[in-house]
Amino acid sequence: MFRKILILAAMAMVGGALPLWAASPTVDPVPSARQALPELPVTWDHVPYERMKRNYPTVAKQRNQPGSVLVSCDWDDKGRVTECEMIRETPEGLGFGTATLELMKAATVKSKVAGEPLVAGKGLKLFVKWEQ
Helix, strand or coil, X not given: CCCCCCEEEEEEECCEEEECCCEXXXXXXXXXXXXXXXXXXXXXXXXXXXXXXXXXXXXXXXXXXXXXXXXXXXXXXXXXXXXXXXXXXXXXXXXXXXXXXXXXXXXXXXXXXXXXXXCCEEEEEEEEEECC
């Protein structure tokens, strides 16, 4: 059936990528997204990685095809992700982008500084790698 899904994610932020782990952690760098990004006042609070297995794109699953997606997301002052844009999907056309955008509807962010109020913003990036 399914082999264990390995989830790899790297958040593109100023000067580096911060990993978010779900299983068998390994970070894939996102070099182009790491450079010259404005400093953002937030970090990822929750990304629903537990939904990846059931949301794995059907055609990709049948082909045992891994994939990856880079998204840029906006958030509101409550920490809810309000909109995400797919920047890159590899390979294209197998549904990884759509599946990632669906996943991000349940994602949340939090202020980098504890106790500091959250302000709505945009441009927080996340690299998600899909594997069976």
